[in-house]
Amino acid sequence: MSAPGVRARVRAEMTEEIKIVARRHLATDGANLSLRAVARDLGMASSAVYRYFASRDELLTALIIDAYNSVGEQAEQAARDKTDELAAFLGMAHAVREWALNDPHQWALIYGSPVPGYQAPQDTIGPATRVILLIASLVESAYTNGRLTERPPITGRYAEELAVIAERYTTGATPRLVAAALSAFLHLSGALSGELFGQLTASVEEDRRGFFEFQMRGAAYLIGMTDAP
Amino acid sequence: MSAPGVRARVRAEMTEEIKIVARRHLATDGANLSLRAVARDLGMASSAVYRYFASRDELLTALIIDAYNSVGEQAEQAARDKTDELAAFLGMAHAVREWALNDPHQWALIYGSPVPGYQAPQDTIGPATRVILLIASLVESAYTNGRLTERPPITGRYAEELAVIAERYTTGATPRLVAAALSAFLHLSGALSGELFGQLTASVEEDRRGFFEFQMRGAAYLIGMTDAP
DNA sequence: GAAAAGCAAGAGCACTGCTCTCGTTGTGAC
DNA sequence: GTCACAACGAGAGCAGTGCTCTTGCTTTTC
Numbered sequence: 001m002s003a004p005g006v007r008a009r010v011r012a013e014m015t016e017e018i019k020i021v022a023r024r025h026l027a028t029d030g031a032n033l034s035l036r037a038v039a040r041d042l043g044m045a046s047s048a049v050y051r052y053f054a055s056r057d058e059l060l061t062a063l064i065i066d067a068y069n070s071v072g073e074q075a076e077q078a079a080r081d082k083t084d085e086l087a088a089f090l091g092m093a094h095a096v097r098e099w100a101l102n103d104p105h106q107w108a109l110i111y112g113s114p115v116p117g118y119q120a121p122q123d124t125i126g127p128a129t130r131v132i133l134l135i136a137s138l139v140e141s142a143y144t145n146g147r148l149t150e151r152p153p154i155t156g157r158y159a160e161e162l163a164v165i166a167e168r169y170t171t172g173a174t175p176r177l178v179a180a181a182l183s184a185f186l187h188l189s190g191a192l193s194g195e196l197f198g199q200l201t202a203s204v205e206e207d208r209r210g211f212f213e214f215q216m217r218g219a220a221y222l223i224g225m226t227d228a229p
Numbered sequence: 230m231s232a233p234g235v236r237a238r239v240r241a242e243m244t245e246e247i248k249i250v251a252r253r254h255l256a257t258d259g260a261n262l263s264l265r266a267v268a269r270d271l272g273m274a275s276s277a278v279y280r281y282f283a284s285r286d287e288l289l290t291a292l293i294i295d296a297y298n299s300v301g302e303q304a305e306q307a308a309r310d311k312t313d314e315l316a317a318f319l320g321m322a323h324a325v326r327e328w329a330l331n332d333p334h335q336w337a338l339i340y341g342s343p344v345p346g347y348q349a350p351q352d353t354i355g356p357a358t359r360v361i362l363l364i365a366s367l368v369e370s371a372y373t374n375g376r377l378t379e380r381p382p383i384t385g386r387y388a389e390e391l392a393v394i395a396e397r398y399t400t401g402a403t404p405r406l407v408a409a410a411l412s413a414f415l416h417l418s419g420a421l422s423g424e425l426f427g428q429l430t431a432s433v434e435e436d437r438r439g440f441f442e443f444q445m446r447g448a449a450y451l452i453g454m455t456d457a458p
Numbered sequence: 459g460a461a462a463a464g465c466a467a468g469a470g471c472a473c474t475g476c477t478c479t480c481g482t483t484g485t486g487a488c
Numbered sequence: 489g490t491c492a493c494a495a496c497g498a499g500a501g502c503a504g505t506g507c508t509c510t511t512g513c514t515t516t517t518c
Contacts, residue, residue, distance in 0.1 A: 007515060031342065045467045056506065113341025114426055125431060151458050154443060157436035165432050182432065183444050190419015197343055202354060203394050203411065207386035214383060215412050222447050229380050236484060265474065274498045285475065
């Protein structure tokens with residue numbers, strides 16, 4: 001009799017197994033995940049799944065959190081051990097793109113339109129900020145290392161809001177830097193959503209990686225990370 | 230006994246009425262549109278709706294085309310009669326934002342994750358390009374009027390693809406200009422999706438319009454429409 | 459060992475998209 | 489004017505969905 005108890009361990013395994021099968025269904029059938037189909041695949045009654053997830057939404061939430069952490073991890077790993085912030089930013093961007101291309105439905109789950117009637121619970125906002133915090137840290141690092149071209153400061157009410165964010169989440173970034181990081185992140189997510197959701201259809205078809213690189217270099221220039229637009 | 234016939238006219242009216250009710254349902258219940266609920270609201274049997282739309286997907290397609298045209302129209306109207314291209318671009322961006330804020334579900338319908346199992350038919354790609362072609366025309370206009378700061382040319386395979394697009398859809402734009410227009414469009418859609426889909430939660434909450442303006446000015450700078458980043 | 463809590467299964471409810479059939483009604487050819 | 493035909497609305501029905509409730513069984517806890 002181990003400390004956590006047999007039942008608790010089995011429960012954890014079962015929970016994980018449900019998520020795995022659910023992810024598989026998500027990858028093939030898209031976002032309209034069927035709890036009954038997942039239960040069928042597991043050889044159990046659909047009602048039994050409700051012992052592990054109170055509702056379909058709760059299962060989706062678990063998958064969303066996992067997805068945020070997955071892409072966050074991949075991004076952080078790609079940014080590590082790079083010579084400078086520009087290389088880290090571009091490597092990170094390509095890593096996120098690879099992750100998204102590898103499982104478009106998971107991308108849609110976290111960065112696409114919210115599932116109807118689904119309200120993101122508090123648990124998700126932590127993992128959700130990993131990528132954007134990573135970008136912010138790169139911007140801040142470039143700034144403190146003197147590798148960031150000066151950009152005019154920002155003013156207005158949104159600048160004050162961003163000052164609060166800078167105070168809370170960074171170790172000395174200005175509102176301008178937070179704004180730059182947010183902008184870069186939204187440029188990244190826009191570029192990827194455009195590619196994955198078919199907005200690029202009939203324009204760039206072959207060399208989408210090259211076009212993505214071009215866009216991310218543009219975003220880096222806008223931030224001040226590079227001097228060549 | 231008008232030329233189109235009574236039946237044809239009633240059919241057209243009925244088709245429009247179904248779309249109106251469906252749009253209302255979309256605005257309140259989100260993307261999981263229920264054909265039966267729409268039929269109930271119209272006081273008719275659900276099977277009768279199938280006389281007008283062969284499937285739920287076909288109804289969604291009709292709504293998507295209408296939405297593309299609606300936002301396209303609003304964008305074009307906002308860009309008209311502006312003193313210069315920068316003003317037109319910013320006015321257009323804010324118009325698109327207003328349109329999206331006014332009916333987020335329609336925005337999600339066209340720029341969010343594709344509906345599961347839904348494959349956009351050929352009919353949609355025409356209306357879908359209205360906004361981006363508008364941006365391209367603004368860029369081209371600024372270029373021919375000498376109001377566009379020079380940006381380094383682009384190379385690579387995606388540049389060749391964009392050259393084909395430039396040849397087909399513009400009257401003399403370079404691949405670089407098409408790339409700029411695409412980038413600006415994706416920046417716009419990324420900024421709006423981020424705002425609407427909750428990516429900005431707990432950062433910019435109050436002055437989102439100001440932050441959006443900041444981002445669009447950034448995009449304009451990246452294009453070369455303005456010299457102040 | 460008894461009581462309590464966790465668990466799986468099945469039936470059932472209300473809902474969905476979609477198909478088929480069956481009368482009815484407007485339409486064009488003669 | 490008549491008559492065949494296509495369009496139409498309604499209803500029943502099928503297979504699927506999320507979710508709840510009850511009924512037995514097993515594991516944990518006291």
